[in-house]
Amino acid sequence: MNKTKAILLTIFFVILGNIITFYFIDKSASSQINISKKMVLNESRAHFKDTIHIKDWNTQFDGVYVQSNTLKPNKYLVNNHIFTQNNKLLIKINHAWMTKQISEISNKQGDYYYKLTSLRPINPDNAPDKFEKVALKKFEKDKINEYYSFSKNLKRFTYVGALKVDANCMACHYQQNYKIGDYIGGVRITIPTSDYKNFYESLQNKVSITKIIIVLLSIFVLLVLIWFINNIYTRQDLIQEMAKKQEELYQRYKLAVDGSNSGLWDWDLVKNKVYFSKEWKEMLGYKADELLNDIKTWENLINPEDKENAVCDIQNNHNKVTKYYENTHRLRHKDGHWVWILDRGKTFFNKEDEPVRMLGFHTDITQQKELEMSLSNSQQTLLKAEKIANLAHWSLNISTMEITVSENTRRLFGLKEDATFGMKELFNTFVYEEDREEVSEKLTNSVKEKSSYAIEYRFKKYNENDIRYIHCNVEHEIISGKIVNTIGTIQDITKEVYLKQELQDKEELMIAQSRHAAMGEMISMIAHQWRQPIAVVAMGANxxxxxxxxxxxxxxxxxxxxxxxISQTEYLSQTIDDFKNFFKPNKEKDLVTVKSVFNETFKVMGKMLENNNITILQEYKSQNEIYTYSKELLQVFINIIKNAKEALIEKRQKDRIIKINEFMDNNQIIIQISDNAGGIDEDILNKIFDPYFTTKDELGTGLGLYMSKVIIEKHLNGQIQASNKDDGACFEIRFSAKDI
Structure with a gap:
């Protein structure tokens, strides 16, 4: 059960306890009130019985004689009268009237009130009030014998007891058609109940105060219980967290021990007893029961060449010469080979500062040792490989700004072994003056951004004037987010730079040759463009x-x-400019749209295509701009469309169509140039971009499509491919979005 549920359950039980307590308090108070009510009711009943006894006594003697000089004759006084021996007049009084007179005397002398009443009284003075009418009607209707109630202020209790007709009653009430057993009326008794009211109010106050006290105590108890529960669960959470951390620490310890290939040893120096863990023994190829837990086991397994040094290190730790014990030695494996061990431990001392225990770990470092030896053996091989590949390396300690260089670095820069080499020499002596700012800025930004980089720059060997080229790759060693070391590899690429430049010059030459090879075709295009304007000029002159x-x-x-x-002359002049732009290469990239380059293409070729009844269908969807060498792209478009034109003239007599389609696909600009000339033979489809490959016999140079591929892929960083699509050939050119 979680803490929230426990608190809610506690609140529930406290509330339930309060409800039960309130129930018993109310029940006890109600019981006391009922007892008090019953006492009041019994007192009323007693008064009622006394009144009935007086009535019965009076009735029994059919009235009584009383002496009175004040009584006046009336219909309630019986006419019978006698004189006493003292000659005093005694008058006989009706029993009912006498009972009424006794009640009235009591009403005048005390707080109690008595009254004889009936729904059909003989004496009008006995007529019932509202309360008495209710009681008398209930007697007749519900056949009950009593009816009572407290006043609203609880100061009086009114009781009405039923009177039934008996034989004696018939003497007076024979004219009212009563029968023996009928309800004839009732006796009202009203008694004061101030004591009951005080008791009731006091009891209610006590109940309210008791409930308030119980609520306050419950709130206090609830708060204490919540604090107690919270404290318990806090402690429980703490214990669980500690247990979890303990488990995590144990698991980490276990993983660390297992992962580090370590074995535990525990040496009791007082009893000279030692414990070797299962992992310690398995490290040497033994099972747990195959080696004794004895110091002699270690002494028998250690390489004799390493024993003296190991024992010395142990003694130094016992004598507090060292804080921790650490030693590397070899132990013999079960199969006979030597295992390199990194032995680490610590000596523990008693109060007298005497060594009593030593605890430590054995770690198998055979692979590391073999790697170290292999690395040492391969250092010379690496230096030779660097020399062959014209590679070298250097490292820079960021905190000390101290630079370390390899032997090949010194050789590359023409330095002697003892020559000073620092960052100052790197920038001021070995980096070409015009490249120093770029090299410095590149390194500074790299350190700031903690990122690797590559750069090519020029340099001169020490005491030499020839400019050479170097390629440098730089990486940073980062610990806790801070660069602590910078490592660089450098390679002399002078030959590669010159070869690349030579290759580029050759490609430029081939592009120029391709342009010149197309010159005849261009002249033919010019002739097509000029034929009609010249005719117009000649006609105008004539x-x-x-x-x-x-x-x-x-x-x-x-x-x-x-x-x-004049108009035709301007057209001829514009045509000359259009063709001149084709033969003039652009040295720098410019920002153009695919559509604008095609517009330049059709300025050169439009009339020729029109004269050969070739329809151009164009669709440009992206309208994205390309940062490229537009004149070289123009040459590619002219080469492809010229080939399409020739194929259409050769293979179709009518409905000759060239389609231009440009759109975006996955962040690439796609340019498709297709025709309906029947396509390219599958046998030669994979050869059309080869240099000097042509299907035009002696009329073709075989450079057009080859140079188109060179221009697109090497100069413009794009891709070009050819395929057969629908009823013709399709050349597709792609430019990556990063070049857009």
Whole structure:
């Protein structure tokens, strides 16, 4: 059960206890009130019985004689009268009237009130009030013998007892048609109940105070219980957390011991008894019961060459020369080979500062030792490999700014073994002056951002003037988020740079050759472009000459012919500029759209395509700009469309179509140039981008598509491929989004 449930359950039981306690308090109070009510009722009943006894006594003697000089005759006085011996007049009084007179005397002398009443009284003075009517009607209807109630202020208790008709009653009430046993009326008794009221109010106050005290005590007890529960669960949580941490520590210890391939040993120096753990023995290839737990076991297994040094280190720890014991030695494995052991421990002392116990771990470090020896043996091999590959390395301690360089680094820079080499020399002596700022900025930003980087820069060997090229890769060793060491590898790439430049020059030459090879085609295109404008110019000139010869020169006609000549001349001039732009390479990249490059393409080729009845269908969806060498991309488009034109002329007589489609796909710009010329033979599809491959016999150079591939993939960082699609060939060019 969790803490919340325990607290809620405690609150429930406290509330339940209060409810039960309140129930018994109310029940006890109700019982006391009922007893008090019963006492009041019994007292009323007693008064009722006394009144009935007086009535019965009076009735028994059919009235009584009384002496009175004040009584006046009335219908309630019996006419019978006698004189006493003393000659005093005695008058006989009706028993009912006498009972009424006794009650009235009592009413005048005390707090009690008595009254004889009836629904059909003979004496009007006996007529019932509201309360008495209710009682009398209940007697007749419900056949009950008594009816009573407290007043609202509890100061009076009114009791009405039933009177039934008997034989004596018939003497007076014979005219009212009563029968023996009928309810004839009742006797009302009203007694004072101030004591009952005080008792009732006092009891109610006690009940209320008791309940308040119980509630307050319950709240106090509840708070104490909640504190107690909270304290218990806090302690329980603490115990569980401690147990969990203890378990975690144990698991970590177990994992650390298991993962570190370590074995425990415990040496009682007083009794000279030693304990070797199961892992300690398994480390040497033995089972737990195959080696004795004795110091002689270790002495017999240790390599004799290592024993003296190990014993010396143990004694130094016993003598407090060292705080901890640590020694590396070899122990013989069960199969005979030597196991390298890292032995660590600590000596414990008694109050007299005498060594009494030593505890420690054996760790198998055979692999590390073999690796160290292998690493030592491979150092020379590494240096030789660096020398062959023109590689070298250096490291920089960030805290001391001390730089360490390999032998090959010194050789690379032309330094002697004892020559000073620091960061100052690196920048001021060995980095080419024009590259120093870039190299310094690159290193500074790398340290700031804690990131690796690669850079190429120029350098000169010590006391040499030839400029050489170097490629440097730099990595940082980071501990706790802080760079503690910077390591770099450097490689002399002078030959590669020159070869790359030579290859680039060759490619540029081949691109130029490709342009020149297409010059004949371009001249043909120019001829197509110029044919109609030249005809218009010639016609306009002839018209002017004819008008001059006929002496019919008209200014409006002359102006119209001259306007046509000027317009066509401007068109010819623009055509020259368009073709001139094609042959002029751009040295720097510019920001263009695919559509704008195709517009330049069709300025050069549009008339030729139109003259060969070739329809161009274009769709540009992305409108993204490309940062590229637009003139080289223009050359690629011209090469592909020119090939498509030739294929269409050769294979189709009509409905010749070239489609241009440009769109985005997965952050790449896709350009598709397709035709409906029947496609490329599958046998040669994978050869069309090879250099000097052509299907045009002596008319082709085989450089167009090859140079297109070189331009797209090497110069423009894109991809190009060809395939057969629908009813023709399709060339697809892709540019990565990072080049957009």
């Amino acid at each position: 018209n002017i000459l004819a008008d001059i010869e006929l002496d019919s020169v008209n200014n409006d006609s002359l102006k119209e012919n001259l306007d046509d000549i």
